Amino acid sequence: MTTNSPAPAAHLESLRRSWLADLEFLAPEAPQHLKVAEVDFLLAQWSQPHRRYHSVQHLTEVLTAIDELAAARACDAVSTRLARVAGWYHDVAYDPQAAPGSNEHRSATMARDHLNALGVTRGSVDVVESLVTMTINHDIDGGPAHLASWRHTAAVFHDADLWILSSPTDRYREYAEQVRQEYAHVPPTLFRQGRTAILADFLTRPVLYRTDLAQRQWESRARENVAAELDRLRA
Structure with a gap:
C-alpha cells in the first residue's frame, strides 16, 4: 500500500524557491513575508494526511511537466508562470467526499482570493482561476471565452495535469x-x-x-x- 510520506526537506525547499520566483514575476510588489506565508500554506494543504494521489508528489509532477512543455516552446515565459501558479492551486482544496466539481470551485475561489491579496493583476488572476475550474472536466474548448486568447497556456496546463x-x-x-x-x-x-x-x-x-x-x-x-x-x- 502506498502512503503519503512527507516530502524530503530539500525537495520542499526547491518547491518554495520555484513559487517565490514565479510570484516575484507576477506580484513584484507583494511583501516577501506574505509570499513565504502563502507557499507554506499551500504546501501544508498539499501535505494533508488524507491525500494519496493529490499530494506533493502530484504537484511536483504537474510542475515538472509544465517545465518540460515550456522547454519545448509550447508556451512563452508568462504563460509558463501562470500555468505553474495554476498548478499550485488546482487541487489546493481537496476532499474526496465532496460533491463533483466542489473541490475545483473551492480551489479556484481560493486562488482568486489569495492572488488578489498578493497583488497579482486582475487579468492574470482571471486566467489562473479559469485554468483551475477547467480541471473539472478537462475541457479546454468549453472553458471561459477569455481563455481563447490563452489557448497555449490552457493546453500546457491541461496536458501537465x-x-x-x-x-x-x-x-x-x-x-x-x-x-x-x-x-x-x-x-x-x-x-x-x-x-x-x-x-x-x-x-x-x-x-x-x-x-x-x-x-x-x-x-x-x-x-x-x-x-x-x-x-x-x-x-
Whole structure:
C-alpha cells in the first residue's frame, strides 16, 4: 500500500524557491513575508494526511511537466508562470467526499482570493482561476471565452495535469492505487463503475493531449495505460 510520506526537506525547499520566483514575476510588489506565508500554506494543504494521489508528489509532477512543455516552446515565459501558479492551486482544496466539481470551485475561489491579496493583476488572476475550474472536466474548448486568447497556456496546463496518464507503468499502477485509497469510502462496485466511466471517456477523445510534444511523446503510452486499467477494472 502506498502512503503519503512527507516530502524530503530539500525537495520542499526547491518547491518554495520555484513559487517565490514565479510570484516575484507576477506580484513584484507583494511583501516577501506574505509570499513565504502563502507557499507554506499551500504546501501544508498539499501535505494533508488524507491525500494519496493529490499530494506533493502530484504537484511536483504537474510542475515538472509544465517545465518540460515550456522547454519545448509550447508556451512563452508568462504563460509558463501562470500555468505553474495554476498548478499550485488546482487541487489546493481537496476532499474526496465532496460533491463533483466542489473541490475545483473551492480551489479556484481560493486562488482568486489569495492572488488578489498578493497583488497579482486582475487579468492574470482571471486566467489562473479559469485554468483551475477547467480541471473539472478537462475541457479546454468549453472553458471561459477569455481563455481563447490563452489557448497555449490552457493546453500546457491541461496536458501537465494529465501527464500521469502517460507515466511509466509502475508509476501509473501506483497512481491508480492511490486514487482507490482516496476513495476508500466508495464501495468496490460503485468505484469500478465511476472510474470506468471516467477512463472510458478519455479514450473516446480524438486526442488526449493538446500540445505537440505531448501528442508525440505521451499520447500512445497514456492510451495504453488507460486501456490496461480499464481491463483490470472490468475483469
